[in-house]
Amino acid sequence: MQETKTPLYIRGKAHLMLEVELCGLKMKNPLMLASGIMGSHVSSLIRISRHAGAVVAKSVGTEPREGYRNPVVVNYAHGLINAVGLSSPGVRAFAEELEKFRAEGRSPLVVSLFASTSEEFASLTPHFPMADAFELNLSCPHAENVGMAVGSDPELVKEIVAEVKRSTEKPVFAKLSPNVLDVVEIGKAAEEGGVDAVVAVNTVKGMSIDIVSRKPKLSNISGGVSGEAIKPIALKCVWDLYKELDVPVIGVGGITTWKDVVEFILAGATAVQIGSALFYSHRIFYSLVESLKAYTRSTGESLVELVGKAHTG
Amino acid sequence: MQETKTPLYIRGKAHLMLEVELCGLKMKNPLMLASGIMGSHVSSLIRISRHAGAVVAKSVGTEPREGYRNPVVVNYAHGLINAVGLSSPGVRAFAEELEKFRAEGRSPLVVSLFASTSEEFASLTPHFPMADAFELNLSCPHAENVGMAVGSDPELVKEIVAEVKRSTEKPVFAKLSPNVLDVVEIGKAAEEGGVDAVVAVNTVKGMSIDIVSRKPKLSNISGGVSGEAIKPIALKCVWDLYKELDVPVIGVGGITTWKDVVEFILAGATAVQIGSALFYSHRIFYSLVESLKAYTRSTGESLVELVGKAHTG
């Protein structure tokens, strides 16, 4: 919070208007690349890190995993539906891939992990010395034995978080699913396990059928809905988590414009993740940053001052 | 199912192409007005019954209930978010209001009920002799002690359905919420209670914040998301319920075009409900009926032949 009322940009510190510190990570802006999007290759992570405040790599597990057959993503007028199936080269190959980020990355790197047990989760962290933080995928809605399968049981969530925390000194984020009766219950369990921040939310279970061929459009039949369609759903989760939890909330779900970023921050998000919006524009981070600079200039408030403002407003 | 391959429209029976029998209700087409939309006044129900296969009145409880302060509905690019708060004139006044439907309604009338206990639910049915069926609101996401509050506990759902079934000989539908870990679990509970059909789904929890005033747009802060945004979510619930249940599934959630109707039928819906689409066009039932007639003419199959076809396709 700024003590003085003179806006930062007047004091020649316009770049500070967007800066945010998230669990010790210094981020030039609150915009993070969401996991699973463009996150399999270090080259795209490096490229995106030029403008993004942080990048989250695609979820990785202990073993290589092929994922589902194509089609794994379909778009519709209001977003995307995907069932990629956590395709991953496995922990060793991926750690090697990410090594180059150390030299060339321009913002913090978050490594997303999936696993079936707390031990398996914890075994992954030592492989990633280049990671600045870890995100636990407790929420992929379309894979067996991982993701939501482990992330909808509060006890298990608490145990996983605690075990991972013991394995690393780096911040640990828990990415939650909206496909539960009460996201706050899961968030609280993660908090009790010692999580540093929660990420809300992963995709919403959904599917689409082609009426000409009369077949589901995804090879996996169903998948997870992302994009603008789910923005109000994600926002509600962020609102509730901000109200009930003490740890920071990272908002994700349908954020496409700078207005969406502000909306999530007002609801309580310290940072936000951008995923499906890359479908609309690969310059999304650059354009969001420029728009947010203009917005903070117009209001004279830095973004961190706005976190949760709609609760008290 | 038609034994012969000669399309009905060639045998001079084009109107039969859309006809459906749902738990004994003879419907001229599978399109039902969803509860809560235009359903407070008998005049609009009568008007809509000209083209709709059936109409569902707005949920009614034992006592008059004012609902939330305005704004209770906001629209966004991908749908609506509402928290009307189950405003209702109460059972006596509403039964009187609906009386006129008996003489002037042109399709079956379904009366939607909300209550906190199974006894309260059961006490409502005798008030509505003009009803052809009842729909149990086990899924409103934004009211205390009713709706989802009673509809997310399988045991309670089973008990409510069983009690209501004892109170009436008319078909009883259970309207389910997508805001649960597993909609099939609730659907099965309803089926064990003796439900005649399940309706999937009610709105998805969500909210929206105005970034200028920095306040939630709804007076109730959060509400339920409906409209095109939630179509893939609803479709997935219909798909799963069709697969696991024996009773018919009535699909609802974002159905806006004739293609959406076909998509839900292919997923397993015997009938569908239309709600938010009335925001786009008050002639929606008429135009959907005409489009569906054209569609069935082009394929030579009646709609009932298509139910669940995407499962086997």
Next chain:
Amino acid sequence: MYCVRVEKVVKHSKDVATIVFDGILPSYPGQFVMLNLFGYEEIPLSLSSPRSVTVKAVGETTRALVDISPGALVGIKGPMGNPFTPAEGKALLVAGGIGIAPLLYLHDYLIAEGVEVHVFYGARNADEIVCLERLKSYEVATDDGSAGFHGNVVELAATKDLSSYRKIYACGPEPMLKALYKLLNERELLNRAEFSLERYMKCGIGVCGSCVLENGLRVCVEGPVFSAAKLEW
């Protein structure tokens, strides 16, 4: 919903004010907005110009709105609803009470289009007559005779030859509109008339069904302006 800022508040009386926004809302006369007065309620209000509403304090929300300070933000949905259809030649506007609001907008619009406009404007008493300075040609009626014709506005209209008006537009309390309906029906002028109706309205966008008429149509979507001939009163 989006926000606009209140630029100016013109008090016409203790209970009636025009709230002027800081920008034009693209609209036609007869359309309304859902105005959300934060901390109070969202209510439907007819536009009295492309950038204003004219409101009478009748409850908690309208009271607060009449007393609002310039600079305040209000939420807006719309403009929405079917507007009045334009006239050629001579047009008559019949207003009852705060029903003057949409007719003020229509008045200015028709004048700008070169239409010859006359207004019959009725209210309970002289204090409730507002904005006369905006009207080019008018006659006033008051129930208590404190200004103009002593009697209601339909009684005033009944004393006149109305046949020269190509269009007759009316807005006011429903009993007034029903009386006018009867008068115009007798004179076989109903097909020239358009009435702007009011109903208790919640969502304003056609889904909640609060504002449906006896014929099943919604004031917010199929209205608020209806051809009088279609009202089956």
Next chain:
Amino acid sequence: MYCVRVEKVVKHSKDVATIVFDGILPSYPGQFVMLNLFGYEEIPLSLSSPRSVTVKAVGETTRALVDISPGALVGIKGPMGNPFTPAEGKALLVAGGIGIAPLLYLHDYLIAEGVEVHVFYGARNADEIVCLERLKSYEVATDDGSAGFHGNVVELAATKDLSSYRKIYACGPEPMLKALYKLLNERELLNRAEFSLERYMKCGIGVCGSCVLENGLRVCVEGPVFSAAKLEW
């Protein structure tokens, strides 16, 4: 995704076929579609005309597609991706193997635009050379010398004066493109060249990240056609 019907299948050889759809896909040469062969996979394929793809059987899905029957439905996403940019004057097309597919579309397009087009077309052997009848002016190269120039297509190009071509378009295996890059770089013609690249592709719409290049750009969105000068090879 939407469905189109296969109208015709033209077999060029046992392993190569052109699948003609029952309607035109509004597109430009160089764009691709994600084609979903139901029961198999969804794969990226360059359009070889506004209503066809030309495919070589290299795996299970492409094999089934080459053998598809007319009348079958296939799912289509797109056309997507950046197309070739048009030329004026003289243009050279350099194709390696099934890389001929997008260049067939480009060939017809440029001819229709009045461009003078010449094609260098290389393949392993004469059997793999297809659709020559569609080409107006061409030279063929085969690795085994079974048709035309004995050697690869870049070796063929190297024997020529390329400076008269205002644009040079190429599609083929990456080693071929890299060799061509080197040749054009030596001749200082790189800024006239556009290459269509291939990568393992899953979503086709820019989100999965399967097809990113070493520079972080996506073949599906920033490509598949890239200015050769920007490739930093």
